[in-house]
Amino acid sequence: MNLDGIDFQLFKTFEAVLRTRSVTAAAESLGLSQPTMSYGLNKLRALLHDPLFVRIGNEMRPTPRAQAVAVPIRLILETLEKEVLDTRTFDPATSDREIRFCMADIGEMYFLPRILRFADTVAPNMTFRVLSLTPDRLEAALANGDVDLAMGYFPDLSKDNFFQQQLGTSSFVCIARAGNPHVGKRLTAKRYFDAPHIAAHTALRSMEVFDRSLLASGAEQPRVKLRVPHFIALLGIVAQSDLIATVPLEAAHAVTHASNIRVHRLPFPSPVFALRQHWHRRYHHDPVNKWLRESMQGLFHDLLSERGLPSY
DNA sequence: GCTCAGTCTTCACCGGCTTA
């Protein structure tokens, strides 16, 4: 079986004759003339090698072949109408779609609470999932729709297939537990570089910007005593040890309320990096993706561009 | 069995679109 000669109008012809049991009535229901209906029916008869309908009295009765194909043809028409030709716009108020983000764990702490509060009011039935993926897997996930939006610092997603929009800029600060003897009353450059550091570079891609900046300035490198893969672990260790950490400002925002962690300005000018949202060009015109991007832009643009260092 | 009304099929033609 091939699709040569298949015209979906013929399926509508079939469905109308089946429904009305009359070529004339079917023609009227489709707004066509009776000969056109008859012509279409004959084409379908030739295609399916069956008379499909035979006249018995004043009724066109379906043949067994017509009865057999009635259900699949109806399914085809319904699928076309509902899933191909349906151009209704996306309505977040009624949608129960799952939105999938890719963020570093810093993003989860900083972006998600605000996203959830926003969703409670405008998209109450939506659910959310956050994935943490390597750059190559993220690229594929955005391309095939497994991830809707990547938010944060993703320098690898600058290829032609991806769109990006800057949400704001960020910089770096230092965090240490209250009373950390390496910090003292004010964090000086000497204290910063003498202190033992903890780093979570795997989780925080943006730290690459900080490292490159420090290298380019010719300054000495911080003494990293411990490297951990997760930002959450870093927080716990900073809170309970004399290690200090350099983290993006968003991370500092996220831990402002933590019991004994204090945020300090760096004792030298901090490099600045862009926080962006990234999406694949396949989904550039997708109503859901479009709504999501515009919402995130509205939600975070002012916040990221206007906020300063948290009070401490 | 004839007539009539309703319906279907076929034919001729028209107009729009594509292609050489």
Add this chain to the structure above:
DNA sequence: TAAGCCGGTGAAGACTGAGC
């Protein structure tokens, strides 16, 4: 630009069942 294709229409003829 002309030819060919395709989907459409109107007209005419054929078919069928109901009524007499």
